[in-house]
Amino acid sequence: MSTNEAKYDIEKFKKAHKILKEFSYELKPVVKGYNDRTLYINLATLEIKEKPVPAAMKKKFIGGKGFDLKLLWDAVSGSTRWDSPENEICIATGPIAGNTNYPGSGKSLVTTISPQTGIPIDSNVGGHFGPYLKFSGFDAMEIQDKSDRDVIIYIDGNQGKIQIFEAPLEALDSHVLAEQLHEMYAANEREKQHVSVVSAGRGSEHAWIGCLNFSYWDKRRKLPRLKQAGRGGIGTVFRNKKIKALVVKYSGLTGKSNNPVDLETLQKTGLKLHKEIISLDDKQCQMRTIGTAHLVEIMNDYDLLPTKNFRFGSHPDAVKLASWVWKKYFTQNVPDGCWYGCTMSCAHGVDNFELKTGPYKGHKVLVDGPEYETVGGCGSNPAIFDPDAVIEINFYCDTYGLDTISFGTLTGFIMDCYENGILNKERTGGLEMTWGNWRAALEMMHQIARGEGFGLVAGKGVKYMQEYFAKEYGADAQFLKDIGMHGKGLEQSEYQSKESLAQQGGYYLTNKGPQHDEAWLIFMDMVNNQIPTFEKKAEALHYFPVFRTWFSLQGLCKLPWNDVEPADNAEQDEPNKVPAHVQNYVDIYNAITGEKIDKKELMLQSERVYNFQRVFNLKMGHGKRPDDYPPYRAMGPVTAEEYESRAERYDKALQEKQNINPQGKSTEEKIKLLRQYREQQYESLIDAVFKRRGWSRDGVPTVEHLKEIGMDLPELIELVKKHL
Amino acid sequence: MKYLHTFAEKCNGCNTCMSVCSQLYFKVDDPEKSAIKVSAAGKNSFALSVCNQCRVCVAECPTAAITVNKLGVVMINKTLCINCLACVAACPTDVMMTYRGGLVPFKCIACDACAKQCPTGALKIEVKED
Structure with a gap:
């Protein structure tokens, strides 16, 4: 208020x-x-x-x-x-x-x-x-x-x-x-x-x-x-x-409102995680003091923080949005869990923030966040490196009911179009959509709220704008396609995926579009090099989306799964899966429901729903291979500026992966060669992933697979048969 | 701030304090339901664990069910508690207590009952500056 x-x-x-x-x-x-x-x-x-x-x-x-x-x-x-x-x-x-x-x-x-x-x-x-x-x-x-x-x-x-x-x-x-x-x-x-x-x-x-x-x-x-x-x-x-x-x-909440069959196991397992979080969080992710915003400088250091509409993965000014900045803004030492009993407590707030624009200008308000995605989307991606501006955009997105990720990504797209001459002041109704112009970005948002001006166009998202700019302004449709960061119509969330083939799949071989709910494989792929082959990437793109779906079946948050890890996690066989925590989930599920599932059955529960959602997409006229491609900017450099900014990396890739000597070739030639290779790699990835998921080459779950996982409901079988 | 000061070196391990505490608050003689715990710490020596009213749990409680009363004693409002046990995990000295099957944690409220019965003077209610 x-x-x-x-x-x-x-x-x-x-x-x-x-x-x-x-x-x-x-x-x-x-x-x-x-x-x-x-x-x-x-x-x-x-x-x-x-x-x-x-x-x-x-x-x-x-x-x-x-x-x-x-x-x-x-x-x-x-x-x-x-x-x-x-x-x-x-x-x-x-x-x-x-x-x-x-x-x-x-x-x-x-x-x-x-x-x-x-x-x-x-x-x-x-x-x-x-x-x-x-x-x-x-x-x-x-x-x-x-x-x-x-x-x-x-x-x-x-x-x-x-x-x-x-x-x-x-x-x-x-x-x-x-x-x-x-x-x-x-x-x-x-x-x-x-x-x-x-x-x-x-x-x-x-x-x-x-x-x-x-x-x-x-x-x-x-x-x-x-x-x-x-x-x-x-x-x-x-x-x-x-x-x-x-x-x-509703009043009357207690620790046994679910009437669990085994309260003792539920309490014991919860207490174990509470203690892990309280004792280890400061040394690990600092979720209790900073929350997901602790990621900003890490992403920037690894060239993964989207800047200038995903052209680049880092920026010298990103330090202005680093975790220690947010720590000072967030009120400390208050339990900030968004549900009772969550000691991870990552829902931080900025108190008494005085607004500078819009209908609530001058009001001192409580702002929830910003979380990492908001900092990446509404901060670094449109090159807004002013924390106060990010907080204000965050506040207005929330109160107006707008998604900060989509707003951030579409604002970056608009600024990119502005710089490329596709948009100008006349076309934006006077908004000077240059990099970092947070006042213009906010005014565009106020226009959305008022239902007027350029805001009406912007608020319909990147996919709509691509078509609109090509039709109305004669802009190059292919260029718009290459730089428009959406999949299936949904704006990409805020990680740079150019150098991680697995994460390109993690974003675009998804049921609902490029979000970070289904798979986040960047570190596993490019930092730790744990999934070098197509088969290993495919296995990860099977396991993680299916496993992560389980949280959504239960009403659980994923953050306590791997944003804190047991002290001995690194010594386990598959540390990326945080096996001790997966066992916790099996234990609390059994403790509440009285069922006797194991880790294998947990996966099967998810796989049924994951495949159901894929078939649902098919029912709606989508859900096949052509829907699963990224814009090229999610895969590699679209422009000479992008290539040349990381020329050493890309030249090396040409030499080592394609056996092409980059010497003497123009940047445009090298971009083209690299693109051919990366697009082919992505095709091979799709083949491997679909095969692992039990889907046809076209991305349709096969009848045999649906039978195997126990999801052979008659209406699903009838529908997939039409597409196989 | 009122608190129960312990003198472990005087303790003879008779467990009278645990009996007094559990009988007073749970009507049973059960060490699991005592807010003070006596444990062996070597030959003829004992450790005493009890709340020192440090208030870490107050900040952790999501429903503000844990507050500090006028005497500086940390108190749990059972009606507001939603049984998450975050306070149990947060307690730096492991003296926010639970028992099997119990929902609301419990702790020493410096009531003096055990100190009055202690045969060796190992327990004493004292007041110190906040």
Whole structure:
């Protein structure tokens, strides 16, 4: 909130509410991590109902993203688009979620058909909404169709009541709206921690990169914190449905709210990790003091920090955005976990930050973050090396409901186009989009929020702009394709992948586009050289995306898996997998659910859902080999400037890998030769990865593979057969 | 700040303090449920582990269930505690206690009950500057 604002007139807001629908349900305890029911809400018909979770759904889809995708699959057809009435927003947790013992157990998984990609997007997010929804009685909720007026959906998890009501007066921007709703639904200050709000913001109404904010009440700061389900435009769908907010209220959380079968093992395993984190974090990743922003200088040192729209991987000014800078901005010694019991505590905040631009200029606000991706995206990539500017961009992205990764990457693209003469002041409506011009970047964002000017074009993302600039301005479509950092329509997250073939696959051989949720193999590939062959790369591009999917089935955060490692981890057979922590996950899953899985079954649970999502892409008219290529800038130097900046490296590559003597060749010739080689390497990588994943050469899961992993559901088999 | 000062060299290992503590707060005679722990530290010598009110746990608690009272004693509000055990892990002297099957951790609140019963004067409530 802004500390300079008057107290909100909550009574006036409430008077303006008009109840459209009320629904009561029976309260039941969670048993072994499940409610065995989900919640369905239709915003057009105002139907609200419970749906049972059959045993087969639990077996095949487990929970979290698995449940989301199953519900979404049943709701949409191949012709559904993001703004079709039948599209849904699904929010789920998972059987492990909501336990207070094991760090990182509070994630919500959100899916929809993305406005950016046309296929399912899934995004994971902290905050209290998902766990409170679970303990209110639902393993997942799906929201279908659209309202014709702004509505709030309220779930009272202690009373067993749900309301949909018209809400015309509350704010749209998240930092204000979340505070208003925490205040509205808490009878007193103490109750504010029992409320959680999901909201978007004004930006989500006009852009395709809209995100959702999930709140939790910070008792020490006496303000709501906002965590983002950032990727793929879920906030855009949210506002298209005219949802102003979702609110849940639940009190009564304890260490056994999941009714685990083996509380002792759950507590013991959680305590073990708590102790590891508290004793080792300072010597390892410093998540408790700096969070993911500790990565900035490391990435810069390894030439992996994107700068100037991914042209380069380092910059002399990057030191201005280094971890020690953020440590000073972040308020220290407060428990900053985004769910209870997370001692990793990486959700840092900048307090009393005075804004310099926009509608809240002069307000002193609490800013969540910035995290590494925001620093890379909104800082180094558009060459904005001013930490205050990065914090301000971070704040406005959040409150307007815009994804910082997409905003950062698209801003870098725009600045690149500006420098290349594709854009100019006339075409941007006066915005001088030169490298590092943070005021122009922010003004562009305010335009998005106001729904006007060049912001309207920018907010639709890199893919849209590529087509628009080629059509409207006659720009070179191939050049735009080469420098537009997106895959499937989703902007790439903030790691330079040029020198790591495995990471190119990690980004682009993915289900939802280039994010860092599925695989992060850069160090393994190019720093430690642990996966030199195509087969080893393919194995890594099988194992890690599948393993990492498991977190999304459970409502878990991945950071406590490998952002702290046991002291003896390096001595283990496969240290990259952090085997002791994988065993922890097996143990806590069994402790909560009473199942008896092992590491192999854990992988199988994930592989079923991973393949289901691939087939889902196929259902939506995508999901085949042609969708899985990077722009060339993710693979190598597009321009002479890029080549010459690292000439020694590229000349050496020509000599050693292609047996070509670079002497006497022009830069353009060398770029072309290198490109031919790298593109061929990528083709070979695709072949190896698809084969390892049990997919056809075209990227379609084979019938035999679906049978082998136990995902041979009749409708999947029917669909893949059409493409094999 | 009020705290239980221990004089391990005076302890004879009779375990009276553990009995008094667990009976007072859990109504059972069970060393696992005592906020002070006596352990062997060699031939005829014993170690005493008990909260020194250092407050590291106060900063760690995500629900602000752990606070410092007017006497400087660190207290746990059982209603606010969500049983995450972060305080147990954070405690630098391992004296935030738990027992098997228990949800809310417990600790010494410098109540003086054990000190009053100690036959050797190994325990004493004292006050020191914050």
